[in-house]
Amino acid sequence: MKNLFEISLKNELRKKSTIINIILVSLVFIFVFFLNSYLKTSVNHLENDILDARFILELTITGTTDPKYKWETRDDVNKLKEDLLKIDHVTYIANSYAYWTSNISDDLKVTGLDGTVEYYAANNKSLPEIVYGTNFPDEDGDYMVCPENFYPSAKLYSEERFIPSTKKINIKDFLNKKITIKYDSRGGTKHYTRDFTIVGFYKNNPTHIDESTCYIPDESFKRMAEEEYIDDIDPVSGIHNIEIQTILILKIDDVKNLDYVKSELDKRGVSYSKIYDIVYSIFENTEKNVNRYTKILLVVLFIILLVIFKIKFEEDIKSYKLLSYLGYTKKEIITVNCFSILIQFVLATIVSIIILLLILPLTNLVFDYYPFILDKWRFIPDYNSIVILAIVMLLCIIMCVSYSVYRLKADFDENNNI
Amino acid sequence: MLELKNVSKSYKKNKVVVLDNINYKFQYKTFYCINGKSGAGKSTLIQLLGLLISPNDGTIKIDGKDVSKLSSNEKARIRNKTIGFVFQSYYLNPLMKAYENVMLPTYTDNSLTNEERKDKAMRLLQNLGLKNREKHYPKELSGGEQQRVAIARALVNNPDIILADEPSGSLDPDNEDNILRILKKQAKRGKCVIVVSHSENVPKYADVVLKIESHKLVEVKK
Ligand SMILES: Nc1ncnc2c1ncn2[C@@H]1O[C@H](COP(=O)(O)OP(=O)(O)O)[C@@H](O)[C@H]1O
Ligand SMILES: [Mg+2]
Numbered sequence: 001m002k003n004l005f006e007i008s009l010k011n012e013l014r015k016k017s018t019i020i021n022i023i024l025v026s027l028v029f030i031f032v033f034f035l036n037s038y039l040k041t042s043v044n045h046l047e048n049d050i051l052d053a054r055f056i057l058e059l060t061i062t063g064t065t066d067p068k069y070k071w072e073t074r075d076d077v078n079k080l081k082e083d084l085l086k087i088d089h090v091t092y093i094a095n096s097y098a099y100w101t102s103n104i105s106d107d108l109k110v111t112g113l114d115g116t117v118e119y120y121a122a123n124n125k126s127l128p129e130i131v132y133g134t135n136f137p138d139e140d141g142d143y144m145v146c147p148e149n150f151y152p153s154a155k156l157y158s159e160e161r162f163i164p165s166t167k168k169i170n171i172k173d174f175l176n177k178k179i180t181i182k183y184d185s186r187g188g189t190k191h192y193t194r195d196f197t198i199v200g201f202y203k204n205n206p207t208h209i210d211e212s213t214c215y216i217p218d219e220s221f222k223r224m225a226e227e228e229y230i231d232d233i234d235p236v237s238g239i240h241n242i243e244i245q246t247i248l249i250l251k252i253d254d255v256k257n258l259d260y261v262k263s264e265l266d267k268r269g270v271s272y273s274k275i276y277d278i279v280y281s282i283f284e285n286t287e288k289n290v291n292r293y294t295k296i297l298l299v300v301l302f303i304i305l306l307v308i309f310k311i312k313f314e315e316d317i318k319s320y321k322l323l324s325y326l327g328y329t330k331k332e333i334i335t336v337n338c339f340s341i342l343i344q345f346v347l348a349t350i351v352s353i354i355i356l357l358l359i360l361p362l363t364n365l366v367f368d369y370y371p372f373i374l375d376k377w378r379f380i381p382d383y384n385s386i387v388i389l390a391i392v393m394l395l396c397i398i399m400c401v402s403y404s405v406y407r408l409k410a411d412f413d414e415n416n417n418i
Numbered sequence: 419m420l421e422l423k424n425v426s427k428s429y430k431k432n433k434v435v436v437l438d439n440i441n442y443k444f445q446y447k448t449f450y451c452i453n454g455k456s457g458a459g460k461s462t463l464i465q466l467l468g469l470l471i472s473p474n475d476g477t478i479k480i481d482g483k484d485v486s487k488l489s490s491n492e493k494a495r496i497r498n499k500t501i502g503f504v505f506q507s508y509y510l511n512p513l514m515k516a517y518e519n520v521m522l523p524t525y526t527d528n529s530l531t532n533e534e535r536k537d538k539a540m541r542l543l544q545n546l547g548l549k550n551r552e553k554h555y556p557k558e559l560s561g562g563e564q565q566r567v568a569i570a571r572a573l574v575n576n577p578d579i580i581l582a583d584e585p586s587g588s589l590d591p592d593n594e595d596n597i598l599r600i601l602k603k604q605a606k607r608g609k610c611v612i613v614v615s616h617s618e619n620v621p622k623y624a625d626v627v628l629k630i631e632s633h634k635l636v637e638v639k640k
Binding site: 003004006007010011014015319322323324325326327328329330331332412 | 468470490491494495496497498499501503509511513514518522523525526528571575
């Protein structure tokens with residue numbers, strides 16, 4: 001065994017083509033590594049970009065740690081709301097329920113959308129700017145103000161992140177039409193339906209989440225919330241749990257003030273989140289695409305590696321024939337061949353690691369110096385890339401070894417069995 | 419004693435009969451020369467004797483033992499221990515120094531240390547007049563020197579049989595004589611040396627001259 005290894009080692013270390021092979025193989029390795037790192041970073045960036053574009057102006061208040069805000073009664077929540085509104089750059093805070101879904105009345109079904117809409121509570125003072133129609137004619141009535149880019153669909157939260165322009169609906173068709181909201185009490189004991197008349201449309205930024213966000217009057221909102229949580233009145237204290245379940249949506253006037261608002265929220269012990277789960281499926285799709293391209297590229301790289309090793313094998317077969325003349329058995333020759341493949345891979349791996357160690361700090365230096373090339377984009381040798389690289393190498397070794405063993409066996413049989 | 423008994427050989431590819439029902443006993447301590455036109459089947463015969471290919475019919479016996487039906491592993495071992503090859507094109511590994519080429523057949527014997535292997539190879543090369551050439555790569559050696567390295571490699575495991583296929587085919591007369599003298603010496607020491615050649619020089623050294631004609635192996639009167 002040791003002797004056979006020595007033969008392979010001598011052959012591999014002295015062959016000129018070994019150097020070329022090793023360089024080619026390590027280039028492929030480095031390429032796989034960079035490709036994976038690149039894809040990983042770009043997916044991460046995409047994630048951040050989408051979140052920034054879509055949610056940066058909105059934070060969801062999920063609770064407080066400051067004992068000053070007890071978050072137990074309606075008054076607690078109102079007090080918190082008032083205090084948070086005093087923060088600079090906070091323009092609006094609304095209560096929201098994402099659970100309510102509504103059905104558009106039949107005469108509007110032509111739009112082909114499922115009618116899912118999210119509701120915020122507002123009054124005429126807090127409503128955004130109206131661009132078509134009016135604000136609430138009565139702040140205690142069942143009226144609704146919708147976005148100018150109205151898109152009442154659950155799909156908005158998943159695959160159809162960006163509304164195709166062909167699918168834009170004519171808001172004029174919706175004016176004065178009714179949207180029916182159906183909802184049940186939490187305990188399932190009561191069923192409600194309520195018709196809202198669309199009285200106006202507000203100006204909304206197409207990159208915000210607003211395409212399916214409608215406003216209804218504070219009083220209507222409260223009534224519906226109380227009905228929904230009718231089963232949740234604490235039997236001992238008589239306190240309505242509704243406010244505890246309420247989600248507060250906080251809006252900020254400009255992206256660049258986000259960090260300031262966040263820090264103010266932190267000071268007050270208020271916890272918040274971006275709504276990750278909503279956009280999660282978008283990333284999934286993107287990642288699927290990315291994975292598909294990776295797979296195609298990996299197959300191409302595999303083929304390149306196999307071609308490299310096929311050429312190597314054709315070169316080596318002469319020396320294997322010589323070994324056979326000199327009385328080496330099939331098994332010994334296959335062992336020599338496997339050793340020489342392994343030696344090349346090990347050397348290629350070492351070379352790639354050295355090149356990577358040299359290149360990584362350099363590339364990051366370049367990116368630091370010229371951040372405009374790729375904003376925030378850095379190579380981070382993560383676990384995932386290393387695992388993928390290891391799998392690629394292993395598969396290559398297995399494929400190269402099996403190919404050469406197959407060829408050697410065929411050669412031997414041809415010689416011996418006429 | 420190397421014996422061919424009713425040996426026939428044809429290749430599947432062209433289905434032409436190359437050797438037809440050959441019967442012959444090669445003895446030790448004899449230098450054989452085999453003549454024949456190009457394409458007569460000389461190389462085929464050498465490969466059969468060297469157990470590199472199998473006959474379609476008949477048996478090959480070494481010291482009375484039928485070796486033609488052995489497994490490829492067993493054949494490899496016999497090749498390694500009892501047969502030495504010399505080819506026209508020397509067939510040296512260009513990546514190995516002269517002594518490393520000579521050492522190659524010894525690696526299958528685990529009872530030797532690397533030192534012993536190297537010693538053996540060095541001594542053989544020196545005996546064949548390659549002193550100070552041991553650490554040269556083949557491409558740094560002349561044709562005659564390369565062929566002597568190949569002979570050293572054929573001798574390193576001290577085989578009983580030496581098979582040479584046109585060993586002097588690409589050498590000048592001086593070098594040819596040198597090679598043939600070395601082979602002759604081996605025959606005198608008790609080995610069975612079989613040299614295939616169409617050179618006129620070889621029969622001068624041979625004890626027995628054979629010829630392949632119409633697929634048969636026949637003895638030629640000297
Ligand atoms: N591997 C092979 N496959 C098919 N035919 C072969 C093979 N080797 C030799 N032959 C054929 O067998 C005949 C004898 O070849 P060979 O033994 O090489 O002759 P020589 O060495 O006397 O010139 C030739 O006709 C040749 O074409
Ligand atoms: Mg020939």
